[in-house]
Amino acid sequence: MIINDTVDYQSLAGKIEGVSFIDCPQDNTVLYVGKKLENRLHKLDQTRNCVVMLEEGMLLDDAIAESNTVIYSKHLLADYGLLSKILYDRENEQLSTAEYQMVNGATISTSAEIGDNVLIESGAFIDHKVIIGAGTRIRGGARIHHACIGEYCDIGEYTVIGAPSFTNTLDADGNRVPIYALSEVTIGDHVHISEFTRVNRGQSRSTTIGEYAKIDGHVAIGHDSVVGRNAVIAGSAILAGFVTIADNAYVGIGALLKPFVSVGENTTIGIGAVVVRSQPDNALAVGNPAKTLKKR
Ligand SMILES: CC(C)(COP(=O)(O)OP(=O)(O)OC[C@H]1O[C@@H](n2cnc3c(N)ncnc32)[C@H](O)[C@@H]1OP(=O)(O)O)[C@@H](O)C(=O)NCCC(=O)NCCS
Numbered sequence: 193m194i195i196n197d198t199v200d201y202q203s204l205a206g207k208i209e210g211v212s213f214i215d216c217p218q219d220n221t222v223l224y225v226g227k228k229l230e231n232r233l234h235k236l237d238q239t240r241n242c243v244v245m246l247e248e249g250m251l252l253d254d255a256i257a258e259s260n261t262v263i264y265s266k267h268l269l270a271d272y273g274l275l276s277k278i279l280y281d282r283e284n285e286q287l288s289t290a291e292y293q294m295v296n297g298a299t300i301s302t303s304a305e306i307g308d309n310v311l312i313e314s315g316a317f318i319d320h321k322v323i324i325g326a327g328t329r330i331r332g333g334a335r336i337h338h339a340c341i342g343e344y345c346d347i348g349e350y351t352v353i354g355a356p357s358f359t360n361t362l363d364a365d366g367n368r369v370p371i372y373a374l375s376e377v378t379i380g381d382h383v384h385i386s387e388f389t390r391v392n393r394g395q396s397r398s399t400t401i402g403e404y405a406k407i408d409g410h411v412a413i414g415h416d417s418v419v420g421r422n423a424v425i426a427g428s429a430i431l432a433g434f435v436t437i438a439d440n441a442y443v444g445i446g447a448l449l450k451p452f453v454s455v456g457e458n459t460t461i462g463i464g465a466v467v468v469r470s471q472p473d474n475a476l477a478v479g480n481p482a483k484t485l486k487k488r
Contacts, residue, residue: 199263199271201271201274201275201278202278204222204243204261204263204275205275205278205279205282207220207241207243207261208220208221208222208241208242208243208279209221210222210279210374210375211223211276211279211374211375211395211396211397212242212396212397213396213397213416214229214232214233214235214236215232215235215397216397217235217236217238217239217242218239218242219239219240219241219242220240220241220242221242221243222242222243222244222245222272222275222279223236223242223243223244223245223396224245224246224268224269224272224396225244225245225246225247225250226247226268226269227247227249227250230250230251233250233251233252233253233256234253236252236253236256236260237253237255237256239256239259239260240259240260241259241260241261242260242261243260243261243263243275244256244260244261244262244263245262245263245265245268245271245272245275246262246263246264246265246268247264247265247266247268248264248265248266249264250264266364267363267364269361269371270361270362270363270364270369272371273360273361273363273369273370273371273372274369276358276370276371276372276374277370277372279372279374280356280372280374283374287320287321290302290303290320291303295312296312296313296314297313297314297315298312298313298314298315298316298317298318298330299316299317299318300312300317300318301318301319301320301322303320303321304318304319304320304321304322304323304324305322305323305324306318306324307324307325307326307327307328307343308326308327309326309327310324310325310326310327310328310329310330311328311329311330312324312329312330313329313330313331313332313334314332315332315333316330316331316332316333316334316335316336317334317335317336318330318336319335319336319337319338319354321337321338321339321376322336322337322338322339322340322341322354323339323340323341324336324341325341325342325343325344325345325381326343326344327343327344328341328342328343328344328345328346328347329345329346329347330347331346331347331348331349331351331387332349332350333349333350334347334348334349334350334351334352334353335351335352335353335355336353336354337353337354337355337356337393338354338375338376338377338393339353339354339376339377339378339379339391340376340377340378340379341353341379341383342379342380342381342382342383342403343381343382344381344382345379345381345382345383345384345385346383346384346385347385348384348385348386348387348388348389348409349387349388350387350388351385351386351387351388351389351390351391352389352390352391353377353379353385353390353391354376354377354391354392354393354399355390355392355393356372356373356393357372357373357392357393357415358370358371358372358373359371359373359395359415359433371395373392373393373394373395373415374393374394374395374396375393375394375395375396375397375398375399375415375416376393376394376398376399377391377392377393377394377398377399377400377401378398378399378400378401379391379400379401380400380401380402380403380404380405380421381403381404382403382404383401383402383403383404383405383406383407384405384406384407385401385407385411386407386408386409386411386427387409387410388409388410389407389408389409389410389411389412389413390411390412390413391407391413392412392413392414392415392417392433393415394415394416395415395416395433396416397416398416399413399414399415399416399417399418400417400418400419401413401419402418402419402420402421402422402423402439403421403422404421404422405419405420405421405422405423405424405425406423406424406425407419407424407425408424408425408426408427408428408429408445409427409428410427410428411425411426411427411428411429411430411431412429412430412431413425413431414430414431414432414433414434414435414451415433415434416433416434417431417432417433417434417435417436417437418435418436418437419431419437420436420437420438420439420440420441420457421439421440422439422440423437423438423439423440423441423442423443424441424442424443425437425443426442426443426444426445426446426447426463427445427446428445428446429443429444429445429446429447429448429449430447430448430449431443431449432448432449432450432451433451433452434451434452435449435450435451435452435453435454435455436453436454436455437454437455438454438455438456438457438458438459438473439457439458440457440458441455441456441457441458441459441460441461442459442460442461443455443461444460444461444462444463444464444465445463445464446463446464447461447462447463447464447465447466447467447482448465448466448467449461449467450466450467450468453467453468453469453470453471454470454471455467455470455471455477456470456471456472456473456474456475457473457474458473458474459471459472459473459474459475459476459477460475460476460477461477461478461482462476462477462478462479462482462485463478464480465477465478465479465480465482466479466480466481466482467481467482468481468482469481469482471484472484
């Protein structure tokens with residue numbers, strides 16, 4: 193079904209369970225797809241009962257429109273923001289009845305799934321919708337929401353994972369409005385994260401950290417980013433949204449990565465680099481803007 197007239201977002205929200213991303217679409221979710229991703233629309237061939245939000249003028253297969261609700265929007269992100277707010281409010285309403293218990297000075301949701309031999313230090317906070325694998329240690333002051341953390345991880349003091357968050361865009365009147373993040377954070381086994389780091393909840397797919405990755409302190413990992421297996425992110429580096437760090441890559445101290453860039457396998461990003469273009473595998477990149485120095 194294609195809706196071109198005024199959209200009733202409240203009733204649309206009633207048809208969907210969550211959000212997903214065009215590269216991995218899931219049934220019964222909402223997806224927004226801008227013109228830059230138009231060539232990936234075929235990935236929706238098999239999806240059913242989704243709300244697919246497109247920019248005006250984008251072409252879509254009839255079969256996709258038959259199995260899903262398609263909305264063409266002049267202000268795609270702002271309209272998606274409206275829907276995200278309804279879903280966010282609904283989520284908060286569901287969570288408002290949930291309960292917490294104090295265990296050795298930590299606050300833990302009664303619905304959190306905590307594995308064997310997990311050590312949660314005094315002052316930590318574990319929210320609903322959190323799963324923590326066996327043998328993991330959550331240090332004092334850490335706050336964990338909307339996350340699945342693997343086994344034998346170590347989450348540093350005051351690190352915040354999956355907190356409620358939002359990005360923003362301008363609406364038709366030029367007002368800045370929020371787009372709520374509704375996905376989660378997924379952390380593989382044997383991941384170490386030092387103190388005061390934040391890992392944002394995904395906006396349309398899970399923000400993901402691969403197994404054995406080592407993340408230093410004061411790092412920011414933006415929504416929907418993916419950090420590969422064995423990767424290292426050194427202190428104070430900032431990954432914007434939708435950044436991809438491939439397996440075994442090394443991001444130096446204080447590096448800044450622009451939204452949507454990727455860093456190839458085994459590539460090193462030097463201290464303080466400003467990465468505005470994607471970097472290939474086995475490379476070394478430094479400077480502002482970062483240039484590839486040499487291939488190893
Ligand atoms: C990029 C890096 C790997 C290069 O190390 P290296 O191979 O030993 O290279 P050198 O120090 O010999 O420098 C080679 C050249 O690159 C320059 N360079 C090195 N690092 C640079 C950086 N981060 N930004 C800009 N230029 C840099 C050097 O000035 C030198 O230039 P020159 O040939 O004109 O003199 C290293 O400098 C770096 O930034 N490592 C990250 C370390 C880190 O974050 N560790 C975390 C520990 S917790």
